[in-house]
Amino acid sequence: MTRSGNTSFNRSRSDISFGSRFFLGIEAPMATQRLDLPTLIERYHDEDRCRELLEMLRWPDGVRCPRCEADNLSPIATRHKWDCMACGYQFSVTAGTVLQDSKLPLWKWFLATYLVAESKKGISSNQLKRTLGVTYKTAWFLTHRIRGAMGQLERAQLGVVEVDETFTGGKPRYRMSDEDRYEAMKRGESATKKRPIIVGAVERGGEVRLRVVPNRQRGTLHEFIRSEVADDASAIFTDEWGPYIGIADENTRHETVKHSDDEWVRGDVHTNSIEGVWSLFKRSVIGTHHHMSVKHLPAYLDEIAFKFNNRSNEHIFRETLRVLVTADPLTYETLTAD
Incomplete structure (x- = not known):
């Protein structure tokens, strides 16, 4: 030696x-x-x-x-x-990275990383299994380690933003009663059972932040905005959902568009950018993954946010590799634990 x-x-x-x-x-x-x-x-x-x-x-x-x-x-x-x-x-x-203890050859890691990073709607574990010639378990573990690394990045707070929420999941297996639907909507929850709620904030011309939240109540939405949007952001744009009221302060104005009256744009006031993010997310669900478990939904959101934030980066593959070798390890036991 x-x-x-x-x-x-x-x-x-x-x-x-x-x-x-x-x-x-x-x-x-x-x-x-x-x-x-x-x-x-x-x-x-x-x-x-x-x-x-x-x-x-x-x-x-x-x-x-x-x-x-x-x-x-x-x-x-x-x-x-x-x-x-x-x-x-x-x-x-x-x-000490997400590649630690992997038995896969590095060239397969490179190919998987490229396919995840460069596929706008993502790539399913089944498709990756066929492409790499590995088991479904290996492909699933591989994609989740890549997503896990993407989610470990620290991000700066956002400036001028659009904020909105969406529901995810397929059709409910059973319908709520009208009374239960009314009570759920008052609480800011989904009016159908077991549909996770996602809130997002996108900076005009910049990055996006996505988070799974328990409800659409004022406290939940305001906490998300305070944590992801800079104190000196000049403007926050939302739809007319009531719990957003009160988010403005001496530094930040709050403007809304009233979708219920078919108002979508008023000058620079709109939520078209965040609606575009929701469109990407839903195409990923419908066209690629078909189903995202509630447990792993945050990881899928991390992948979508990472790729959106690197949408103009000609070296997104290189950046993803850099994240893989600087992020903390993620074990199969951690991913599959209850």
Whole structure:
């Protein structure tokens, strides 16, 4: 075992292949070209190329020990690991990430990540199973780890926003009585049994935040807005749903459109952007997944929000990989626990 400090297993940092350098944006003049599937397969069909890219995304300033942050490392080339000279920890590029302990080859992770990130409506576990030649359990666990990583990103609060809510789920198995429907609507709950409520806020020209909530009451909606919208946001746009009243303050005006009177736009006042997000979400449900469990609904929302927030990012695949190697691990037991 050689002790050469902060190095890659197969070559030095300065000798990265052109494909990786181009893809990472190091070759600036051509970096705006979006990666297509044939190019992905050509560049990242072997483990060394995949591992090299993950190293660069996880440690852009050079490899460091995940435990003590030391950079005095000795590579264990035959095992694709490093030995930390400071604390004795042996680790690989996937240690402490959502890829940790995965038996799948990295090229299958790359292909799955590409398909999840680049598919506007998402990809189902069944489809991924067929594409990768793996079991349904493996495909399901794989997609949920990718979504889990997407959901770990910390996001800044939003500025000028549109806020709205929607219900999800198919047709109810049984109908409420008229009295129960009336009481549910007064509480801000779904007027049909077992239909989760989602609230969303989208910044004009910016990012979206989505959350599953127990009801549409004033306290719930106001708490969501306060947590996701900056104090100095100049405006909040909603429909005429009563619980939004009172959200304005000295910094932020609140404007509404009255959909019940067929008012959809009044100057700059509208909720068309958040309605577009709901359209994307519902196409994902109807066209791809067909069903999203209540338990895992937040993860599906994280995926939709991540892709919406990176809609103009030509390197969304690279960004998703970066998230995978910087997010905390997610175990199968955690995902399947009651």
